[in-house]
Amino acid sequence: MAGQKTLFEKIWDKHVVATFSDGRTLIHIDRHVVQEVTSFVAFQSLRKRNFSVRNRELTFGVIDHSVSTTPGRTASTFEPTRGRIEAMQQNCRDFGIQFFDVNDPEQGIVHVVAPEFGIALPGCTVVCADSHTATIGGIGAWAWGIGTTQVFQTLASQMQMLRKPKTMRVNFHGTPGFGVFAKDLILYLIGTHGTAAGTGYVVEYAGSAIRNLPVEGRMTICNMSVEFGARSGLVAVDEATLQYLEGRRFAPKGKDWDQAAASWRNMRSDGEAKFDREIDVDCSTIRPLVTWGTTPQDVIAIDESVPEPSSIADPERRKAVERALSYMNLRPGKPIAGTPINVAFIGSCTNSRLSDLEEAAKIVRGRKVAEGVQALVVPGSTQVKLAAEAKGLDKIFQAAGFEWRESGCSMCLAYNDDAVPPGTRSISTANRNFENRQGPDTRTHLASPAMVAAAAIAGCITDVRKL
Amino acid sequence: MQKFTILRGVAAPLMMANVDTGAMADSRWTKNVKNTDDVLGEKLFACWRYELDGAEKPDFVLNQPRYRKSQVLIAGENFGCGSSRESAVWALMKFGIKCVIAPSFGDIFFENCFQNGLLPIKLPEPEVEAIASQVATAATPELTVDLGQCRVVLPDGKAVAFSVNAERRTALLEGLDELDQIMRYEEQLQNFQQRDRAERPWLYAR
Numbered sequence A: 001m002a003g004q005k006t007l008f009e010k011i012w013d014k015h016v017v018a019t020f021s022d023g024r025t026l027i028h029i030d031r032h033v034v035q036e037v038t039s040f041v042a043f044q045s046l047r048k049r050n051f052s053v054r055n056r057e058l059t060f061g062v063i064d065h066s067v068s069t070t071p072g073r074t075a076s077t078f079e080p081t082r083g084r085i086e087a088m089q090q091n092c093r094d095f096g097i098q099f100f101d102v103n104d105p106e107q108g109i110v111h112v113v114a115p116e117f118g119i120a121l122p123g124c125t126v127v128c129a130d131s132h133t134a135t136i137g138g139i140g141a142w143a144w145g146i147g148t149t150q151v152f153q154t155l156a157s158q159m160q161m162l163r164k165p166k167t168m169r170v171n172f173h174g175t176p177g178f179g180v181f182a183k184d185l186i187l188y189l190i191g192t193h194g195t196a197a198g199t200g201y202v203v204e205y206a207g208s209a210i211r212n213l214p215v216e217g218r219m220t221i222c223n224m225s226v227e228f229g230a231r232s233g234l235v236a237v238d239e240a241t242l243q244y245l246e247g248r249r250f251a252p253k254g255k256d257w258d259q260a261a262a263s264w265r266n267m268r269s270d271g272e273a274k275f276d277r278e279i280d281v282d283c284s285t286i287r288p289l290v291t292w293g294t295t296p297q298d299v300i301a302i303d304e305s306v307p308e309p310s311s312i313a314d315p316e317r318r319k320a321v322e323r324a325l326s327y328m329n330l331r332p333g334k335p336i337a338g339t340p341i342n343v344a345f346i347g348s349c350t351n352s353r354l355s356d357l358e359e360a361a362k363i364v365r366g367r368k369v370a371e372g373v374q375a376l377v378v379p380g381s382t383q384v385k386l387a388a389e390a391k392g393l394d395k396i397f398q399a400a401g402f403e404w405r406e407s408g409c410s411m412c413l414a415y416n417d418d419a420v421p422p423g424t425r426s427i428s429t430a431n432r433n434f435e436n437r438q439g440p441d442t443r444t445h446l447a448s449p450a451m452v453a454a455a456a457i458a459g460c461i462t463d464v465r466k467l
Numbered sequence B: 001m002q003k004f005t006i007l008r009g010v011a012a013p014l015m016m017a018n019v020d021t022g023a024m025a026d027s028r029w030t031k032n033v034k035n036t037d038d039v040l041g042e043k044l045f046a047c048w049r050y051e052l053d054g055a056e057k058p059d060f061v062l063n064q065p066r067y068r069k070s071q072v073l074i075a076g077e078n079f080g081c082g083s084s085r086e087s088a089v090w091a092l093m094k095f096g097i098k099c100v101i102a103p104s105f106g107d108i109f110f111e112n113c114f115q116n117g118l119l120p121i122k123l124p125e126p127e128v129e130a131i132a133s134q135v136a137t138a139a140t141p142e143l144t145v146d147l148g149q150c151r152v153v154l155p156d157g158k159a160v161a162f163s164v165n166a167e168r169r170t171a172l173l174e175g176l177d178e179l180d181q182i183m184r185y186e187e188q189l190q191n192f193q194q195r196d197r198a199e200r201p202w203l204y205a206r
Helices: A007-014 A040-048 A079-095 A110-116 A131-139 A148-157 A182-193 A215-223 A239-245 A254-264 A315-328 A354-364 A382-390 A393-400 A449-458 B087-095 B107-116 B125-137 B166-174 B178-183 B186-199
Strands: A016-019 A024-028 A031-035 A059-062 A098-100 A125-128 A142-145 A159-163 A166-173 A201-206 A232-234 A277-282 A289-291 A299-301 A343-346 A374-377 A425-428 A443-446 B006-014 B072-075 B099-102 B119-122 B142-146 B151-153 B159-161
Touching: A007 A016, A007 A142, A007 A201, A016 B186, A024 B186, A031 A110, A031 A148, A040 A079, A040 A148, A059 A079, A059 A110, A079 A098, A110 A125, A110 A131, A110 A215, A110 A382, A125 A131, A131 A142, A131 A215, A131 A232, A131 A239, A142 A232, A148 A159, A148 B107, A148 B178, A159 B178, A182 A215, A182 A277, A182 A289, A182 A299, A201 A215, A215 A232, A215 A239, A215 A354, A239 A254, A343 A354, A343 A449, A354 A382, A354 A393, A354 A449, A382 A393, A425 A449, B006 B125, B072 B125, B087 B107, B099 B125, B107 B119, B107 B166
Parallel strands: A031 A059, A031 A125, A059 A098, A125 A142, A166 A201, A166 A277, A201 A232, A343 A374, A343 A425, A425 A443, B006 B072, B072 B099, B099 B119
Antiparallel strands: A016 A024, A024 A159, A289 A299, A289 A443, B006 B142, B142 B151, B151 B159
């Protein structure tokens, strides 16, 4: 039907500053969050060209990727990245950017902090030089990752030059079974359609299973849009979104809130809106998942076996599976359950919010981490950490033998001192299982917080439903 | 931005799918780098090129004598997936690679290539595979990439046509900086924000 728009199209149309005859469009950026690692060269360029930050009130700075998560940490605890953190402090001071420093109560992973403080808001355009900026789509914002040159451009101009992406809707129907979480839904989608299925699209996640997810779970889904190939993913606004945001520090207040909330209620796709592609997923058949290989599409249910390359017809795919199995040191055709692990990591912008820690704590309570396993919980933000401590979750984890850390990106990408030791195997709540991602010669299995907690207790990959 | 017009150079086949940006710019070596640092090129594909003790892995394609000075990479689908780190593009360029030919690319990496003057060429998978196998068996594994003509000339002299967005092609050929183009729209931006401040005052309030 004419005039019927998708959620994405509504946001796009609201942010057009100028259009070009060749299809390019200049889009206004409502919120730009800069982190210490990918902004360094952008600030250098800004200084070199003698530019200021055009809209300081729309720009925020965080420290997350490189900071140590050791209790009592400071900017210099991990010496190799001290320079990056100090440069960030200096840059935010010099350019007048609101900045959350290492030991500020607002510190945390950018995509956890941005919604948590109401910095990111529905219907807004949000960019950050980090691919998992897509996470923020969980509150109905259009959020995407950019490169460092684009950070420079956005700081200087508050605009991005874009070509309109295609639209896709993924409808998650049905009720997920016991032990199945948001992480399993998105891994299932990636496993079924591949890591490039979303390339060139903005993906809207819809359907009853998404509506029934709390906002934090929606962020887990949107987070891994990138692993599905899409630069951004989003979920329509509903009452749960508004409840999540009301009263947050940077969210509108009073009359402004009423006006904003009224406009946000329209942040959903119209009934007859057309998408370039639609995918349907039946959640009722999804079982707890775990990755076996070196891309997020290499995923199987916990009661399945790793693939047998000899049964794969496509020679390219067979070669890739052989390489992945060899890297992962897994025997073809063997059940994934029972694979011993050395490290269990609960954290990252995918699964480090309070509800994630609560699900993990339910499994851990009254149990002990298996001998020889290093298990750690790294809350997604200092606020998540404090909220978890108020509920006593830190005590549950520590009593079981987990390390309870300060907030940061940590072992997801091993940019700080939290690397998985070479030659060992980890199970992780993060988003990438690429070769060497958690440190050189490390093997990573991705799963939900409950599954990672279960593996920490069992000492091997195990079915959380059986604990 | 660095111009890209025509390039004649060695091409290396790296026919794997899902090569991620972290493999190109390993976080161990990129903690404090600037885009101009030589270490980026030295540590390109660090985990594939070197053992943990720093010794070269002789089998990796870029360590083979015939491909050590590669300027073109021929790769599998979804090349440059993963992290947004622009250091992946800087690392390729510091090594000397100015063009990557693949069936598909990670979106952010693709964008970052154009911002730095590295040409990513998308071709159908069978064509990429044919180029890779011809390069692998040619006496001299050299290609000519001609952006003006939008074609790649293979070792056997045959040409393969490719397409690239017209405005991106112009930007590469002339070395245009995208920010300079964006900044011309300051007046339109002021008009936009004036309207927007009336409609969404809360967005700008702090």
